[in-house]
Amino acid sequence: MLDQNTSAQLKTLLERLESPIELVATLNDSDKSELVEEVAALSDLVTARFDGTNQRAPSFGIAKAGEDLLQSSGYAPKVSAEVLESIKGLGIKSDFDVFVSLSCHNCPDVVQALNLIAIYNPGTTATMIDGAFLHIGQGRMTLEEIVAKLDTNSAAKEAEKLNAKDAFDVLVIGGGPAGNTSAIYAARKGIKTGIVAERMGGQVMDTMDIENYTSIQKTQGPKFAAEMEAHVREYGVDIMNLQRVSNIKGASETANGLVEVTLENGAKLESKTVILSTGARWREMNVPGEQEYKTRGVAYCPHCDGPLFKGKRVAVIGGGNSGVEAAIDLAGIVEHVTLVEFDSKLRADQVLQDKLTSLPNTTVIKNALSTEVVGDGSQVTALKYKDRVTDEEHTVELAGIFVQIGLLPNTDFLKATAVELSNRGEILINERNETNVKGVFACSR
Numbered sequence: 001m002l003d004q005n006t007s008a009q010l011k012t013l014l015e016r017l018e019s020p021i022e023l024v025a026t027l028n029d030s031d032k033s034e035l036v037e038e039v040a041a042l043s044d045l046v047t048a049r050f051d052g053t054n055q056r057a058p059s060f061g062i063a064k065a066g067e068d069l070l071q072s073s074g075y076a077p078k079v080s081a082e083v084l085e086s087i088k089g090l091g092i093k094s095d096f097d098v099f100v101s102l103s104c105h106n107c108p109d110v111v112q113a114l115n116l117i118a119i120y121n122p123g124t125t126a127t128m129i130d131g132a133f134l135h136i137g138q139g140r141m142t143l144e145e146i147v148a149k150l151d152t153n154s155a156a157k158e159a160e161k162l163n164a165k166d167a168f169d170v171l172v173i174g175g176g177p178a179g180n181t182s183a184i185y186a187a188r189k190g191i192k193t194g195i196v197a198e199r200m201g202g203q204v205m206d207t208m209d210i211e212n213y214t215s216i217q218k219t220q221g222p223k224f225a226a227e228m229e230a231h232v233r234e235y236g237v238d239i240m241n242l243q244r245v246s247n248i249k250g251a252s253e254t255a256n257g258l259v260e261v262t263l264e265n266g267a268k269l270e271s272k273t274v275i276l277s278t279g280a281r282w283r284e285m286n287v288p289g290e291q292e293y294k295t296r297g298v299a300y301c302p303h304c305d306g307p308l309f310k311g312k313r314v315a316v317i318g319g320g321n322s323g324v325e326a327a328i329d330l331a332g333i334v335e336h337v338t339l340v341e342f343d344s345k346l347r348a349d350q351v352l353q354d355k356l357t358s359l360p361n362t363t364v365i366k367n368a369l370s371t372e373v374v375g376d377g378s379q380v381t382a383l384k385y386k387d388r389v390t391d392e393e394h395t396v397e398l399a400g401i402f403v404q405i406g407l408l409p410n411t412d413f414l415k416a417t418a419v420e421l422s423n424r425g426e427i428l429i430n431e432r433n434e435t436n437v438k439g440v441f442a443c444s445r
C-alpha cells in the first residue's frame, strides 16, 4: 500500500523515535489493516494492534497517553516556552477533526498545532482525516475535475462522446506550452485541430512566478496557462482536457491509414497526423521534507526561481552538466552555492567544472547522499547529507535547494508502442520532428 518512496521517508522519520509507540487500528469491513502493518514493520519501536473502538472506521490512533508520535520521542515541539505555557493553560476539552488534503502545504502545520493542543490538554483529541479517503478528491481541483468525480458514469459517457468525433487533421497530445503552440500553428492553416491533454497548461500550472517570457515582465503559471488556453480556443481548436492517452498506432499500422490514439477511458481518436508534446517532470530526491517544502525553498528550475534567493545561501543537488551550470548561474545571484554530488566525481564537462571551482562563493561536496530537507514549518532552513565515505551526517544551513538530478520524460505510455525512444525514454525525432512512426511527430518546449 505504501510506495517505496513513502516507506523510505517514513523509515527515516521513525528512526527518531526514542521510546516505543503502539498503533491502534479500528477496522471495518473494508479491512485497511495493511497500512498499519506496513508502518509497524518500519521500526522495532512501533507495534500494532487491531482492536480499536474509535467511532470512525477505518482509522488508527497512536496509543501513548498524553504524547504524540514525534514530539513524545525526543523531538521537541518547535514552539516557544511562552506559547507552550499558553497551550497548557487552555484547559479545554474538545474533539478536533481536521480534514486534510495530502498536497496541501498548510495542513501539516494545522495538524501539528492541534496535536500539540490535544497532548497538553487531557480530554482533548485531535483526529486527522484524509479528505480524499472519505470525499471526492484532494488538493486543487477544477470544476471539470469535480464534476467528473461526482458523475460515476462520466468515463463511459465521455468515451462515447469522444468516439463520435470525426478524424482530425492534426491531433496534439499534451496541453503544455509546446502542445498549445503546435495547435495554434496548425489551426492557423485552417485545418481541423484538436488537443488531448491530461492537464491543460502542463508544468507551468505548478509555478507561481514566470519572469522570462519576453514582453511579459511577470506573470503567474496558472494565469499564463489560462491565457494560452484562451488563445488556442480563439482558433476553434477542439480541447479534450483531463484525458490521458494510453496507446498510439501509426498510420501504417491501421486499416484506414489514420493514426489511432487510444485514451485511458477506452475512447479512440483518429487523425492524419499526431504531435506528441507530453513534456517531462523533474526527477525528485525522494527524501523527507522535499514534498513539504516544494515552492518554499525546494526548487527545480534555477533560471526560473534563482532570483528569489538573491543574497541567500543555496545548494544544488547533482554534479552533471545541468547541476554545475545551475551552480555557476546561481553563484552570480546568491550569496553562496554548495554543490552536492552523490558520486566521487562530478560528471559535468571539465570546462564547466573549472569555471565552477574558479568562483569564490561556491563549495563542492562529493560522495554525499542527501538525506533530508529541513525547515522551520514555513521555509527551508537546511539540508542534511551523509558522507558516503565516513558515514557521518552533516547539516548545511541554507534557504534554497535546487534539485538538478535530471528530468523524466512523460513517455511511459509509448513504451508498448512502435515509437522509438532513447534509453532514457526520450522520443527520438529527425530534423523535421518526425518520429519513426508514420504520421507521428514530437516536440517540446
Ligand SMILES: Cc1cc2nc3c(=O)[nH]c(=O)nc-3n(C[C@H](O)[C@H](O)[C@H](O)COP(=O)(O)OP(=O)(O)OC[C@H]3O[C@@H](n4cnc5c(N)ncnc54)[C@H](O)[C@@H]3O)c2cc1C
Residues within 6 Å of the ligand: 173, 174, 175, 176, 177, 178, 179, 196, 197, 198, 199, 200, 201, 202, 203, 204, 206, 207, 209, 210, 211, 212, 243, 244, 245, 246, 277, 278, 279, 280, 281, 300, 301, 303, 304, 305, 410, 413, 443, 444, 445
Ligand atoms: C515549478 C516549475 C517552474 C517553472 N518555471 C518556469 C519559468 O519561470 N520559466 C520557464 O521558461 N520555464 C519554467 N518551467 C519549465 C516549463 O514549465 C517547461 O519547460 C514547459 O512547461 C515544458 O512545456 P511542454 O509543453 O514541453 O511540456 P509540459 O508543460 O510538461 O506539458 C506536457 C503536457 O502533456 C500532458 N500529458 C503528459 N502525458 C500525457 C498523456 N499520456 N496523455 C495526455 N496528456 C499527457 C500533460 O498533462 C501536459 O498537458 C518551470 C517548470 C516547473 C515545474
